[in-house]
Amino acid sequence: MPKPPVRLTTRIHPTPTQDAHLRAIWTTLLTAQHTLTAWLHHRAGGGNHSLLAFASGTSPISADHPRPRTRALPTLDQLDDEVRAARDALGWTPTVPPSALRWMAAQTARQWHSCPHGTLPGPWPPAQPPELHLDHSVRVLDPVTLAISTLGADELIVADLYLPNPHWHALLRRQQRRAVHERNLRDALECSWLDAGDRDAAAEVLARRTRGGPWAELPWPELPEPCPGDPVSREETVLRWIDGDGLPARWVVEWRFGAGEVPGWVHDDVLGVDVGYHHPFACAAHGLNVLTPRPFRGPFAQPPLVRTSAAPHHEAWARAQHRRAMFLRLRPLLESHLDLALGYRAVVVERLDWGGFARRGFPFADYAQDVGLVSWLDWLNALSVQHGVTVLRMPPAYTSRTCCVCLRVGPRPQTGELFRCASCGQTSHPDLNAARVIRRQGWTALGWP
Numbered sequence: 439m440p441k442p443p444v445r446l447t448t449r450i451h452p453t454p455t456q457d458a459h460l461r462a463i464w465t466t467l468l469t470a471q472h473t474l475t476a477w478l479h480h481r482a483g484g485g486n487h488s489l490l491a492f493a494s495g496t497s498p499i500s501a502d503h504p505r506p507r508t509r510a511l512p513t514l515d516q517l518d519d520e521v522r523a524a525r526d527a528l529g530w531t532p533t534v535p536p537s538a539l540r541w542m543a544a545q546t547a548r549q550w551h552s553c554p555h556g557t558l559p560g561p562w563p564p565a566q567p568p569e570l571h572l573d574h575s576v577r578v579l580d581p582v583t584l585a586i587s588t589l590g591a592d593e594l595i596v597a598d599l600y601l602p603n604p605h606w607h608a609l610l611r612r613q614q615r616r617a618v619h620e621r622n623l624r625d626a627l628e629c630s631w632l633d634a635g636d637r638d639a640a641a642e643v644l645a646r647r648t649r650g651g652p653w654a655e656l657p658w659p660e661l662p663e664p665c666p667g668d669p670v671s672r673e674e675t676v677l678r679w680i681d682g683d684g685l686p687a688r689w690v691v692e693w694r695f696g697a698g699e700v701p702g703w704v705h706d707d708v709l710g711v712d713v714g715y716h717h718p719f720a721c722a723a724h725g726l727n728v729l730t731p732r733p734f735r736g737p738f739a740q741p742p743l744v745r746t747s748a749a750p751h752h753e754a755w756a757r758a759q760h761r762r763a764m765f766l767r768l769r770p771l772l773e774s775h776l777d778l779a780l781g782y783r784a785v786v787v788e789r790l791d792w793g794g795f796a797r798r799g800f801p802f803a804d805y806a807q808d809v810g811l812v813s814w815l816d817w818l819n820a821l822s823v824q825h826g827v828t829v830l831r832m833p834p835a836y837t838s839r840t841c842c843v844c845l846r847v848g849p850r851p852q853t854g855e856l857f858r859c860a861s862c863g864q865t866s867h868p869d870l871n872a873a874r875v876i877r878r879q880g881w882t883a884l885g886w887p
């Protein structure tokens with residue numbers, strides 16, 4: 439059985455102009471989807487106009503009528519052909535890249551084929567969160583900069599590309615392969631132009647350089663040779679708008695990877711993990727109590743910018759590099775704790791109440807995003823499937839006030855103090871106590887004896 443792709447997401451920081459541009463792509467894509475749906479209703483009702491003729495005309499749209507059984511739905515290939523024939527005339531391109539239109543047609547076809555005899559599917563709701571399948575339109579230029587060709591040459595997006603090292607290398611290898619391919623193409627075109635006087639080749643090489651920009655010429659860093667079983671980056675890159683998970687609403691890029699060969703879990707046990715500020719990780723399992731201190735000192739909040747000249751500043755880019763410095767310092771710990779967690783049959787973490795920290799005046803959500811702890815939770819979720827590891831998210835109520843031995847709830851320990859149970863006398867570091875409580879909660883939730 440082929441394994442499903444691993445999907446890892448990283449936060450991006452579009453400017454207001456870029457945000458408006460991304461939303462405009464989504465709005466146009468929704469318009470296209472609504473037109474396609476109306477045309478499918480037209481076809482289901484016995485109509486025989488092409489998508490282009492239908493959308494350019496004034497054919498009435500009727501919904502919710504039963505589909506005549508005699509009429510077969512167009513196949514996905516036919517839908518693709520119809521969209522391709524209509525997209526320029528209807529103004530969907532160049533706003534929406536072809537990859538996003540293909541995804542929309544495939545999703546729509548799937549909806550229609552999954553309800554063969556019921557009510558016909560309606561158009562996508564306007565409130566559906568944006569999802570842009572941009573695939574190879576997205577390029578990594580440096581560890582904090584993405585180029586999205588749909589947005590135009592000057593609109594580079596600042597990003598926190600926090601990935602585990604094997605996945606980061608897989609992504610860079612793909613970029614490198616593309617850069618080498620592009621360079622070979624340009625070299626061949628230059629030969630045709632300068633050796634054979636080919637005017638078209640001269641025009642083509644100029645157009646390619648215009649699209650690629652100066653970054654296309656930069657040398658890429660040396661990467662280690664891939665090991666057998668390493669993940670492989672796929673050309674399936676998606677921009678998503680994420681809202682409602684407790685963290686501030688944001689754009690993310692979803693990168694997909696072929697899984698490679700991965701070992702399954704080895705410990706038939708539950709690992710409790712407490713993610714924290716002074717100690718990024720406290721882990722508890724049978725015979726394991728590990729408290730890991732932070733490998734750097736503050737301050738963590740972004741400092742004000744001291745402007746030294748009137749020259750234009752790359753402030754957003756610099757701030758992303760600033761965050762990345764903390765992430766790189768933490769990355770070895772993030773990776774070793776990921777390896778540790780993926781060795782257990784089940785891993786239990788708190789479903790952190792990010793908004794609750796902010797209400798108490800503690801910017802833990804910003805901190806956890808900036809240094810990569812939020813990414814670690816995403817890595818764990820994404821990779822646990824490949825390793826056959828169950829991940830449980832327990833509600834966070836009372837974990838810091840519960841004794842891990844007798845489960846009695848007491849007062850929350852003061853900052854810097856040990857957890858002391860007034861009932862049984864158990865004393866331990868509060869984060870380790872929390873990790874043990876989380877582990878016990880998970881054990882119970884799993885129904886283990």
Ligand SMILES: [Zn+2]
Nearest residue numbers: 841844859862
């Ligand atoms: Zn106790």
